[in-house]
Amino acid sequence: MAETQGDKKIKTYCRFCHATCPMEVTVRDNKVISLRPDTDNEVFGGYTCLKGRQMPEQLYLPERILSSLRKNADGTRSEIRTQQALDEIASKLREIRDKYGPRSIASYNGTVSFQNSATHPVAKAWHVALDSPSYYTSITIDQPAKVGIGQARMGFWAGGNHTWRDSNVALIIGNNTLVSHFSIPGGIPSFSPSSALREGKKRGMKIICVDPRRTEVAARSDIHLQIKPGQDAILLAGLLHIILEENLHDSEFCEENIENLTPFKQSLARFTPDYVAERAGLNKDDIIAAARMFAAGPKGSATTGTGPEMGPYPNLVQHLTQALNAICGRHYRAGEKLPNPGVLSPPFPRLAQAVPPQPEWLTGIRSRVSDDIGEVTVLTANGPLKEMPTAICADEILMEGEGQIKALICIGGNPLLAWPGQEKAHKALKNLDLLICLDYKLSATAEMADYVIGSKLCLERDDLTVLTDIWYEQPYSHYTKSVVEAEGDVIEEWELFWQLGKRLGLSLNVNEQPLDMVNKPSKYDILEKMTSGSRVPLEEIYGRDGGHVFDAPDVIVQPADPATKGLLNLFPAGLDEELEGAASDADRSVMEAQQHPYLLVSRRMKNTFNSTGPELSFLASKGTTNPAYMNPDDLTAMNIEDGEIIFIRSERGEIPGVVQSSPDIRKGVISMAHCWGGAPGGAGDDKVREIGANTNRLIHNLDNPAKYSGMAQQSAIAVTVRKVDEPD
Incomplete structure (x- = not known):
């Protein structure tokens, strides 16, 4: 569509994934008509990826959820006003809390929820006010050791x-x-x-x-x-x-x-x-x-x-x-310059010394599954934050007794495809008394939900680069205002928690500051509380057009303080057992290679972000399945051709896969992306070329769970391969 003189050009940034690539959007009559990289940006230099460039189609997707949906007794869905849906949800949550206690109400905040800069502080505030520790996120699916456990053990x-x-x-x-x-x-x-x-x-x-x-x-x-x-x-x-x-x-x-x-x-x-x-x-x-x-x-x-x-x-x-x-x-x-300590947090001295191990980070509320698994502390832009490990959420739903999860609020995630051990995850989601999803499309999980609330997409909301604040190597930040006003009856992720908090009579605090629980705060109000006392005032970042490297004072690392100086502990309790276990497994793998000759590993793909992407036409043209990539020598040995369907079996299950030859892969390895496929059972396997297959069906979430986080092994899975016409 050709641009006209009345078109508005607005600088923003992409939130398809975590990379925050700056873009310039052309808007006419509240419609996005084009989108291109922001070549003026001094940090990104005009870089974007092909996924983010599909945001206009995502906005106007015909199947986009623009009105909230309620599941009827016969399994059909009816449109419902969002405010009415929230009234009904709050009433059901109140009944569940009164009958089973606050721990019975959980939320899962998936990968997409991190793209909304206000979601997690408000979601966590809601859980604190509700007195429910059942706060789960996608962090504990793939990297809890990196963002908390490692620092807790070593400093x-x-x-x-x-x-x-x-x-x-x-x-x-x-x-x-x-x-x-x-x-x-x-x-x-x-x-x-x-x-x-x-x-x-x-x-x-x-x-x-x-x-x-x-x-x-x-x-x-x-x-x-x-x-x-x-x-x-x-x-x-x-x-x-x-x-x-x-x-x-x-x-x-x-x-x-x-x-x-x-x-x-x-x-x-x-x-x-x-x-x-x-x-x-x-x-x-x-x-x-x-x-x-x-x-x-x-x-x-x-x-x-x-x-x-x-x-x-x-x-x-x-x-x-x-x-x-x-x-x-x-x-x-001491004396060296720290390139970027972040611009959205308060300034504090950076000392050339070790912060000793934080063992208290590993001693929060225990799961009902195992005393070895419980609350994990993760380091966020707003400091240490406790969350329960997602790997055992399905067990917390299925295990009867005090504290059993009865209601789950799913924000920006797709647990049916993402949670380890898909068979159990499917059973757990069906076992809930109440499942609420906030999403822009009917994902595999939303298909099971009692209520689906339509969500705003990134170009329809304000945001701030909170998540990535310390990732930049310069004092860079970007506040984007909404590019277009949202059409339909949709809300933001954080707003769902605020609306339910208001209906349940809760008082929410963000960064130790109360939210107005009578009149809905603006996004700016919440971000201002989150960044109170920041090195660069939010007002200054808000006033810039596009992302900017700010003239913040250099941060020079200061000498250690003898009174607080700690030591990094290289040999914490239990490390010798872990080394012994890893060595024993390595020894065993050499001997057992013939029993399971292949190892399946996880991977990322250019045209999708977890389960988001295949619904968009250009990305779908790049492929609608998660191929089973294998070394061509392995395919030759098994007389398998590109494009054939094979069956991949572990000790826990079997899935189909569409073979694709890939010489960049080590022999004996199968490489497949996760978060594909549909619900277990039914006709999903017959659609492997259209929707892929879910690798989480090959594992059980409690096979050798990691201590503290319950982290399940989702990669390096021992498997065998057979052709379709070979006997099971």
């Missing part, structure tokens, strides 16, 4: 870890930022990642990539360790062994800031290059070269992605990754 460096722009070397373990657009500081920045990688290589940065696939990142690395899936902890222990044995560590830093280095080193004795090479399926010389390259630094960082974090021993993998950074001293020291 962390108050002065901050080296970021990409200051690094000479990066060790990237199972993270393909060029596709996922997700990385914590130290890894490839998620904003314009291709440019960041080119810039790093141009200035001589060394890249070591650990991945069973020759991913886009691996192909650009100096060393690619194409590891056997599930052996990340073994490799990391081996790298640490080499660095300590060859005295390549920062001995001065360790002596002053680390405790238990000697027993930690002793615990790594078995992880010699020969031992690791055999179990991880790698060349011994490559392992040694990688260890020496990382240790040489002098600045750099080791980071992990969802690949190893969704595999076995996620707590151990994270601890060993942190240990690599610690023994090599990969932290900012």
Whole structure:
């Protein structure tokens, strides 16, 4: 559609995923008529991905939910005014609370909920006011060790870890930022990642990539360790062994800031290059070269992605990754400039010292499933936040007795496809007395809901780059106002909790400040409370047109305070048992390779963001299934052609998959994206070419759950493969 003189051009940013890519939208008569990258943005430089560029179609999708829906007794749905639906929901929640107690009311805040900058503070405030600990998010599906457990066990460096722009070397373990657009500081920045990688290589940065696939990142690395899936902890222990044995560590830093280095080193004795090479399926010389390259630094960082974090021993993998950074001293020291401590939080001194372990973060409310599993503390932009682990939510719904979950509010997520152990998740969702979904489409989970509330999409609301505030390597922030007014009877994620709080007579507090529970606050009001006392006032960020690097004072790391200085603990209680378990499993895997000759691993795909994307025409043209990618040599050996349907079986279940040859994958590995398919049973498997298959049907959520988080193993799953015409 051609632009006219009356068209308005509005700067905003994408919230399809977490990358916050700036865009310029052309609007006419409250309609988005075009969208393009914001080439004026000084941080992103005009970068966007193909998913975000489909937002106009997402806005005007014919099947978009623009009026709330209520399920009738016969299973059909009727439209209902949102305010009436909220009245009915609040009444049912009150009955459930009075009969079963507040813990019986839960919420699951999925990946999309993080794109709305006000959702989680208001959702958590609602749970606190309700006195219900049953607050779940997608964080504990794939990375609880990274955002809380690791720091609780080992401690962390108050002065901050080296970021990409200051690094000479990066060790990237199972993270393909060029596709996922997700990385914590130290890894490839998620904003314009291709440019960041080119810039790093141009200035001589060394890249070591650990991945069973020759991913886009691996192909650009100096060393690619194409590891056997599930052996990340073994490799990391081996790298640490080499660095300590060859005295390549920062001995001065360790002596002053680390405790238990000697027993930690002793615990790594078995992880010699020969031992690791055999179990991880790698060349011994490559392992040694990688260890020496990382240790040489002098600045750099080791980071992990969802690949190893969704595999076995996620707590151990994270601890060993942190240990690599610690023994090599990969932290900012006194007198050095911290590139960006964030602009949306209050200023405070950054000291060159360790914050000791936080064991209290691991001792919150226990699950009813196991005393070893309970509340997990995650580090957010608003400080430490407790949540119950999502891996055991289905059990909390199914397990009878005091505290059994009877009602679930699902915000921006699709638990039927995302929760580990799909058979149990399906049974649990059917067992609820009340299921409410806020979504813009009828997802697989929304199909089961008693009420579906239509949600605003990102171009219809204000937002602020809260989630990514400390990810930028400059004091950058972006406040976007709504681009168009929402059509239909739809609300925001945070508004659902506020509306229900008002009806239930709750008082909600955000950042220790009360919300107006009579007159609905504006989004700006909530964001202002969230960022109270920030380094750059919200009013100043709000007044800018588009994203901006602000002239905030430099933050120089100060010398340690002798009165509060702590030590990083390399050898916390239980680490020896974890190392022993990982080694025993590695030994066993060598012997049992014939029984399950393939290992299935998770992956990201360019044209989808979890279960969002296949409903959009351009993204669907790139593929409507999650292929079972396999090495061509494996296909030849089994006489399988591209496009054939195979059956993939684990000890827990079987799913179909559409084969696609992929020479970048290690032999003996199947690579499939998660969050595809439909409900278990029925005709879903017959539609594998149209909707894909759900890899969570291959696992049980309580098989070897990680301590503290109950984290389920969702990658490196031992499987067998058979053709359609072969006997079961």
